[in-house]
Amino acid sequence: MTANATRVLVLNSGSSSVKYQLLDMGSGTRLAVGLVERIGEETSRLSHTPLATGGDKRETEGPIADHDAALKAVAAELAADGLGLDSPELAAIGHRVVHGGLKFTAPTVIDDAVLKEIERLVPVAPLHNPANLTGIRTAQALRPDLPQVAVFDTAFHTTMPEYAARYAIDVETADAHRIRRYGFHGTSHAYVSRKTAALLGKDPSEVNVIVLHLGNGASASAVAGGRCVDTSMGLTPLEGLVMGTRSGDIDPAVTFHLRRVAGMSTDEIDVLLNKKSGLVGLCGDNDMREIRRRIDEGDERAELAFDIYIHRLKKYIGAYTAVLGRVDAVAFTAGVGENAAPVREAALAGLEELGMAVDASRNAVRSDEPRLISPDSARVAVAVVPTDEELEIAQQTYALVNA
Structure with missing residues (x-):
């Protein structure tokens, strides 16, 4: 070189x-x-x-x-x-x-x-x-x-402790087939957690952040001092939050039920859960802008889909608050997280006792720059941080070849 x-x-x-x-x-x-x-x-x-x-x-x-x-x-x-x-x-x-x-x-x-x-x-x-x-x-x-x-994508999440990464199934079977929680969107979670710390004027090692990567695929992570300690996606990107076309968390027995009662094949169930579920399965749309437009027109299916999406998101925010013990910031990123102000507002509504709140006027501002949207008095900073996975990949690549 x-x-x-x-x-x-x-x-x-x-x-x-x-x-x-x-x-x-x-x-x-x-x-x-x-x-x-x-x-x-x-x-x-x-x-x-x-x-x-x-x-x-x-x-x-x-x-x-x-x-x-x-x-x-x-x-x-x-x-x-x-x-x-x-x-x-x-x-x-x-x-x-x-x-x-x-x-x-x-x-x-x-x-x-x-x-x-x-x-x-x-x-x-x-x-x-x-x-x-x-x-x-x-x-x-x-x-x-x-x-x-x-x-x-999985590298950032390899710091998860075993008790977060393991599923509670037979250990020998899990190890033989590499079944565990790996997590995804890792380059985005790494980039956004670092940028959030910088926005607060702190080193990443000093900050605990809940990162919410909300696009057509969606995932959450709990980042303690710059290290991922939990994330919502698992063996595959299907687990976790409600997504554009993926179901996210679901009772595993649903798959057995669909095999036995509906006569669906493994491939058909795979397509159902990955491509015909989530928001598109609930209301026929996976574009949050279109869903919000339909809600404004009184569409009940769209409103229910939105409520289910927010309910799951709020559960993960609460769970990761418990996992981290102390939360310094919540960061929204990716297409929905960066652009859908109603999603950010609804996700944190009622969480004031956890120190989380959104300032309505700040939340309404559209910008390509990292920014805080929480009130000055909020105990937990709420940030919108545009992700840049390509830049993260480039930086990691360049650092490696120049090491």
């Missing part, structure tokens, strides 16, 4: 998409962002914004057969802006990998052994790890000489 190599390309490879950002870690600026979606379809689309040149977003449509073709198209777009993957300024490529199990507790330079372990974890992340592997292998083929770094 050359001395002036300060750029990091961040890749987030999904089953039919690739999100990417090119960042310059020397100047702390984004040079380009983009998304390839509907890979493998005739209607594939590539959206690319060259931030370095101040150019307009470019969109192209047409068939992109696979991830190899997608990354080559991304490379061509970057090259058109003078930001090609062959640049000596490119220090590394950072990859989001959803499941790292217990083995990967920090960002890791990818080699054959790392690839094999990520592949070994496919059974506990069948929707995510295969796509992550495809992205890694494609990037390796394009730049075999460049360090490729895996940053794991």
